[in-house]
Amino acid sequence: MKLNFTLLFCVFYYFLNVSMGLNVVVWNQGSNSVVIGEYDISFNTNATKATPRLTIDNFVYDTESGYQTSSYNYVTRQLTFMASSNGDVSFITVDCVQWRVVSTHSVETGMKWVGLQYDQTSNANNLLAVGISNANMAVCRFNPTQGTFTVIYKLKGTLQGTAFIKNTQELYIFISQPTNGLQIYIFNSKDTLERSYPAPLVNYPLYPAQYLSGPYIPTYIPTYGSILSLVNFKSNNRGDTTLFSYFASISPGENKISITNLMQLSLSDKVTIVADQNGLQYLYSIYNDGGYSLMVYDLSINDMVKQQYLETPILAAF
Numbered sequence: 001m002k003l004n005f006t007l008l009f010c011v012f013y014y015f016l017n018v019s020m021g022l023n024v025v026v027w028n029q030g031s032n033s034v035v036i037g038e039y040d041i042s043f044n045t046n047a048t049k050a051t052p053r054l055t056i057d058n059f060v061y062d063t064e065s066g067y068q069t070s071s072y073n074y075v076t077r078q079l080t081f082m083a084s085s086n087g088d089v090s091f092i093t094v095d096c097v098q099w100r101v102v103s104t105h106s107v108e109t110g111m112k113w114v115g116l117q118y119d120q121t122s123n124a125n126n127l128l129a130v131g132i133s134n135a136n137m138a139v140c141r142f143n144p145t146q147g148t149f150t151v152i153y154k155l156k157g158t159l160q161g162t163a164f165i166k167n168t169q170e171l172y173i174f175i176s177q178p179t180n181g182l183q184i185y186i187f188n189s190k191d192t193l194e195r196s197y198p199a200p201l202v203n204y205p206l207y208p209a210q211y212l213s214g215p216y217i218p219t220y221i222p223t224y225g226s227i228l229s230l231v232n233f234k235s236n237n238r239g240d241t242t243l244f245s246y247f248a249s250i251s252p253g254e255n256k257i258s259i260t261n262l263m264q265l266s267l268s269d270k271v272t273i274v275a276d277q278n279g280l281q282y283l284y285s286i287y288n289d290g291g292y293s294l295m296v297y298d299l300s301i302n303d304m305v306k307q308q309y310l311e312t313p314i315l316a317a318f
Contacts, residue, residue: 023274024072024079024096025050026316028060034083036094041274041284041317043296043306050312053099056092059083061315066132067161067216067268071116072318073126074277078102080127080144081316082113089113093144105147110134115162117171125150128171130159139173141191152191157183163218163227165252170194172227172252174218182215182257184250201231203259205246208235215248215257216268221275221283224299226251228275228283230268231259243267247283247297262302265289274317286314 022038027050029035039050062069062082070081080093091113093102107113115130127142129149137159139152160174160182169189176182181198188194204211215229230245247262264271266289274284281300287293292313296306 024318025312025314026061026070026079026081027313028315029055031060033057034059034061034081034092036079036096036099037312039312039314039317041286041294043280043282045294045308048309048311050314053096054094054101056083056101059085059090059092062089063315065089065112066114066159068115068117069113070316071118071127072096073118073120074318075120076122076126078118078144079318080116080118082107082116091142091144091147103145103147115159115173117162117164119164119169119171120166128152128162128164130155130162130173132159137175139171139185139187152187153185153193155185160214161216161218161229163220165220166222168252170252172218174199174215174229197255199250199255199257201248201259202256205233205259205261208237209233210235212243212267214245214268217271217273218250219273219275221299223276223279223281228273229257230264230271230273232267245271260302262297262304264295272314272317284317286310286317288313 023041025039027035034056035052036054037050037052062084072079077096083092089107091105095102112132113129117128119126125141125143127144131138137155140149142149157175157177163172171187173185184199185196186194212232214231218227218229227250229248231248232245235242245264245268246259248257248259250257266287270288272286276282283297285295292310294308298305
């Protein structure tokens with residue numbers, strides 16, 4: 001009877017979690033612990049604190065290597081993220097049902113892993129990432145449990161970010177190259193390069209906004225079948241400099257990235273983008289500009305509709 005009750009409780013908790021729309025989030029606690037927990041990222045939320053579920057001591061979430069140093073598998077409910085300890089970086093994979101560490105694997109010195117993307121399957125080798133060492137960059141497929149990987153493709157340039165489209169099992173990689181500008185590389189489900197093409201930014205905001213960098217943090221939006229990213233700008237008004245970013249959109253197959261009129265009140269390196277997974281029209285972002293806030297955007301009207309102060313310093317959310 002005890003086993004049956006435990007099983008029923010786990011099933012009940014799982015469906016309660018899904019129905020409430022709780023999101024997995026990550027934050028650092030002090031300078032020596034990383035916390036994985038849950039928070040209701042939604043238009044209706046009024047909560048300011050996330051609920052901690054697992055604390056991992058002697059590690060902190062890696063914010064130094066670059067963008068997209070974590071990914072979440074909605075199928076297996078596993079989270080993989082990069083964490084540092086005394087200067088050494090490791091892959092950590094967490095079971096977000098039982099809230100336990102599945103595996104920890106050290107990263108070779110001098111290597112950075114960014115652009116993490118789960119392919120949203122239960123296959124053993126279901127994690128994609130970009131490894132960077134000096135001027136070398138390689139697209140790889142990982143077994144997050146075993147810590148093994150295979151190289152899919154080698155690239156040149158500066159990584160801007162990655163996005164994964166579950167329905168087509170395609171990995172989009174955004175790269176800036178000195179002579180070719182912004183390029184998009186698309187890999188199919190067989191881990192082969194399907195196509196690549198230039199994708200210039202268009203629809204720049206009018207002066208006095210000045211382009212700085214981007215796009216960064218490309219994120220697939222299931223509701224609309226498009227990818228949104230952030231482009232950094234600055235403006236000068238009578239000697240005062242303001243830093244901000246605009247969302248930019250690209251639909252699969254398009255050869256341009258269109259800057260929208262949706263503005264984020266900070267640069268992209270202080271932002272986490274969260275796509276709605278329930279078919280709603282919302283886009284969520286969490287940003288740190290001296291304090292943490294949840295921003296809710298209604299993509300059906302292209303406008304920000306809510307700003308919620310956060311007490312928990314959330315660094316990643318899914």
